[in-house]
Amino acid sequence: MDIKLKIWRQKGPKNQGNFVDYNLTGVSKDMSFLEMIDYLNKKLIENGDEPVAYEHDCREGICGSCALYINGRPHGPGDLVTTCELRMTKFTDGDTIVIEPWRARSFPVIKDLIADRFAFDKIMEAGGFIPVNTGSAPEANSIPVPKEASDEAFDAAACIGCGACVAACKNSSAMLFVAAKVSHLALLPQGKSESGKRARAMIAKMDELGFGSCTNTGACEAECPKGISLAHIARLNREYLKEGFRS
Secondary structure, eight states: OOEEEEEOOOOTTTTTOOOEEEEEEEOOOTTBHHHHHHHHHHHHHHTTOOOOOOOOOOOOSSSSOOOOTTTTETTTTSSSSOOOGGBGGGSSSTTTEEEEEOBTTTOOEEEEEEEHHHHHHHHHHHHOOEEEOSOOOOOOOOOOOOOHHHHHHHEEEOOOOOOHHHHHHHOBBBBHHHHHHHHHHHSSSSHHHTHHHHHHHHHHHHHHHHHHHHOSSSSHHHOOTTTTOOOHHHHHHHHHHHHHHHH
């Protein structure tokens, strides 16, 4: 399979970037998308050119680092997949594939296709934890948790912090990410007591870091590789408002 790639190249955060065209021949349908980029980089190195910088780690869809904007969609064509899970079977011979990093002020480009998503870590530091001494692991049935609540909490905890929600949102909002982190703790007994303070602290940090407000269009849920529901944003808003009334 022969394809044409239009890849964003940028030497550093302070440099101006641009798209560079590459013609890549001999691409196998059996390749993953990242293996295709590896194949391109091998060709570039053999020709004495600088390889394309991009981020990856687990290649199993659980770390969130393979954050690429492909043909106008976070993580590319297909639903409920990260970039590393994307296969070249989604493309055909002669296709042009446009690859770029996340586009958000809060995610500055480090180099080429690597965006700095450290802002998510700062949001987590603001309140995405339970500051109590839990001691050793308690007996599993000592704190009853309704199955519906535990299932919903686990669904929220599936968020991998990749930033696709930010990339998909026209306001670059991080509301779905924050909502998932607030929701999965608010649903469990250990996190209920601080749920309101947690919501207000994390939203305040999100605003401070320059993320936009929620657009209510649902683009974040549609592009989330883990299918995180908009219902968690509703819970985040409730926790935020309840804490406002209490204080």
